[in-house]
Amino acid sequence: MDTGATLSFDKRSYEVARLERILTPALLVYADYVRQNIQTTLGLVGGDARKLRPHVKTAKLAWVVREMASAGITDYKCATTLELLTAATCGARDVLVAYPATGANAERVRQIAASFPEVAISALVESPERIGEWAGSGVGLFIDVNPGMDRTGIGQERTEAIAEMAKAIRKAKIAFRGLHYYEGHLGSLALDERTSVAHRGYDQLMEIAAALKAAGVPAENVVTSGTPAFPCALAYAGFRMAPFHHQFSPGTVVFNDLTSLSQLPREWAYRPAAVVLSRVVSRPRANIVTCDAGHKSVSADAGVPNCRAIGREDLTPLKPSEEHLPLEVPEGASVPAIGEFLYLVPKHVCPTVNNFDHALVVEQGKVARLDRVAARGRENPLALSLRGPEATG
Numbered sequence: 001m002d003t004g005a006t007l008s009f010d011k012r013s014y015e016v017a018r019l020e021r022i023l024t025p026a027l028l029v030y031a032d033y034v035r036q037n038i039q040t041t042l043g044l045v046g047g048d049a050r051k052l053r054p055h056v057k058t059a060k061l062a063w064v065v066r067e068m069a070s071a072g073i074t075d076y077k078c079a080t081t082l083e084l085l086t087a088a089t090c091g092a093r094d095v096l097v098a099y100p101a102t103g104a105n106a107e108r109v110r111q112i113a114a115s116f117p118e119v120a121i122s123a124l125v126e127s128p129e130r131i132g133e134w135a136g137s138g139v140g141l142f143i144d145v146n147p148g149m150d151r152t153g154i155g156q157e158r159t160e161a162i163a164e165m166a167k168a169i170r171k172a173k174i175a176f177r178g179l180h181y182y183e184g185h186l187g188s189l190a191l192d193e194r195t196s197v198a199h200r201g202y203d204q205l206m207e208i209a210a211a212l213k214a215a216g217v218p219a220e221n222v223v224t225s226g227t228p229a230f231p232c233a234l235a236y237a238g239f240r241m242a243p244f245h246h247q248f249s250p251g252t253v254v255f256n257d258l259t260s261l262s263q264l265p266r267e268w269a270y271r272p273a274a275v276v277l278s279r280v281v282s283r284p285r286a287n288i289v290t291c292d293a294g295h296k297s298v299s300a301d302a303g304v305p306n307c308r309a310i311g312r313e314d315l316t317p318l319k320p321s322e323e324h325l326p327l328e329v330p331e332g333a334s335v336p337a338i339g340e341f342l343y344l345v346p347k348h349v350c351p352t353v354n355n356f357d358h359a360l361v362v363e364q365g366k367v368a369r370l371d372r373v374a375a376r377g378r379e380n381p382l383a384l385s386l387r388g389p390e391a392t393g
Contacts, residue, residue, distance in 0.1 A: 007261055007345075011311025014275060014343050017366050025297040026277045027356040027373070028343070031363050033273035034064055034254060038071050040270060041253050044234060049073045053096065053223055055251030056083050058350045060375040061359055064254060065090035077223070077249050078375075081108045081383070084121070086375040088112065094120040096142060096223065098180060098249075100152050102130065108384055110137040122177045126154045128168050140175035142223065145208065147201045149185040156181075156204045159211045166217035178221030178244060179212075181205055187228030187263055198232035206238050213243065221245045227252040228263045257349035259302055274353060275310065276344040277360075278325070280336045287329050289315075289336050291344075294323040298344055299351035310343040312336070317344075 016028065045051040049072035056078050059065055065076075069091025076087045077098040087095045101109050101123055113121040114137075122140040125131055134141055143165055146153030154162060162179075169176040183201055186194045205222065212219050222242070225233035227250040233239060239246040252260040255274040264270060278293035293307075298320065300306040305317035307325075315327040315336075325344075329335050336342065346352040353359075354376050360367045380386065 007258060007308065008313045009272065009310045009345070011343070014310050015365065016277070016360075016362055019277070019341060022277065022360070022367070024277055024279045024341075025293040027353065027359040028275050028277050029061065029064070029255070029359045029361050029371070030271075030273045030275075031361055031368070033271040034067060037254055037256060037270055037273055038068055038073070040268060041250065042071060042073075044230075044268065045248065050075070050245070051247055053077055053094075053247040053249045054254065055079075055098065055226065055249055056087050056375060058251040058353065059254050060086070060353050060373050061371055062086055062090050062374040063361070063371055065092070068254070075247065077251070080375070080378055081105065081112060082377065082379045083375045084109065084112055085379070088116040088119045088121075092119055094122075096122045096124075096177075096180065098124060098144075098182070098223075100124055100126065100130075100144070102133065104384055106133050108379070110134070110139055111384065113137060113139050122175075124152070124180055125165065125169070126152060128165055131165070131168055131172050131174065134174055135172050137174075140177040141169050142177045142180040142221070143169075145179050145181045145205065147181055147183040147185075147205075149183065151182075151185075153180075153182075156201065156208065159208050162208055163211050163215040163217065166212055166219070167215065170217055176217060176219075178219040178223070179205065179208065181222065181224045182226060182249075183224065183229045183232075184226050186232070187259070191231060191263070191265070194228065195232040195235055198229050199236055202233070202236050202238060206242070209242070209244055219244050221247065223247045223249055226250055227260050231265060252349060255349045255353070257352075258308060258345055258347045260349075272310075272345045272349075274346075274349055274359075276307070276346065276352065278342045278344055280338055280340045280342065281324075283335065283338065284326070286335075287331070288318075288326050289329060290324050290326045291342050292323060293320075293325045293342075293344055295320040295325075296322050297352070297355055298325065298346045299348050299355065301351055302348035305347070307344040307346045310345060312342065315342075 074093040144153035
């Protein structure tokens with residue numbers, strides 16, 4: 001699959017004035033492109049914000065979550081209790097903790113739910129043994145269905161067991177919210193094949209929903225489709241006439257990265273809205289320059305090259321170390337000067353955003369403000385033992 005190698009962007013639309021006093025590497029978030037990406041996503045679902053439940057692991061900045069909320073998007077997914085807190089304090093009305101929480105982590109979710117009674121908070125379960133952990137908490141439950149990714153969830157072929165679990169949730173007097181189905185493992189497939197495989201999985205999901213209805217425990221909600229499967233789910237007719245409320249859950253689209261832009265149709269015209277500003281700091285060889293954005297800045301979890309330089313797509317990023325990113329300069333090309341700025345679009349934006357404590361918000365070609373990356377990292381591991389404001393962030 002093309003993971004962004006052929007993508008190019010207009011450098012003039014990303015250049016920021018008066019950077020001399022900015023410490024690098026720095027995370028730049030372009031407010032206009034964030035808003036454009038949000039509106040593009042809404043347009044793809046016919047303007048119905050209720051069809052969206054984006055994952056906040058990408059956004060992480062409180063103002064971005066507020067931007068989505070102001071556009072009518074108030075249902076979210078999250079993976080950590082800090083992301084849950086950020087969503088709950090920034091306009092969310094319904095948050096699914098799409099991660100198997102247990103022990104102290106589950107207790108912390110229950111504690112946050114008690115602190116935000118106006119927010120409908122749900123968790124995932126994949127086995128009957130975990131249901132009792134949520135009894136009396138006010139936290140609803142989604143059954144996590146494994147679509148073949150083999151990361152979490154109960155196998156989609158176990159229809160009878162899923163129905164029995166739904167009955168057990170009801171018996172425990174816990175709200176059964178529906179089904180969660182994350183088919184992220186399909187992202188490496190070309191779109192046609194991805195769609196074909198995804199639709200076979202959705203057919204099974206529809207059969208599960210029908211079995212639940214027949215068993216007297218209908219799934220009111222079904223959540224599918226992160227960014228890679230978003231176009232596949234949009235094309236699935238069964239979701240448009242389903243007896244349940246279906247939601248798409250793409251998160252990366254609010255910022256986008258090389259991977260998402262290669263997975264989604266080009267005509268959707270998403271834009272990278274978060275880039276890493278870096279300076280060239282060395283020229284160790286005639287055909288290599290090094291900038292100050294190693295893998296502690298631009299995540300390398302999606303492989304090498306881990307980014308592209310806007311306006312210098314001819315440069316090939318090599319294997320980064322912690323604080324250094326060497327780039328190969330092709331023969332005959334101009335060599336970036338020491339001190340020159342490079343605007344790097346990451347291959348995987350979600351962990352890249354998580355590398356930064358703060359983001360510079362860019363408006364009309366200028367740094368408008370500094371914003372904290374509110375959902376970066378995790379909560380204090382002793383949060384359960386704290387009292388007062390510390391217990392809720």
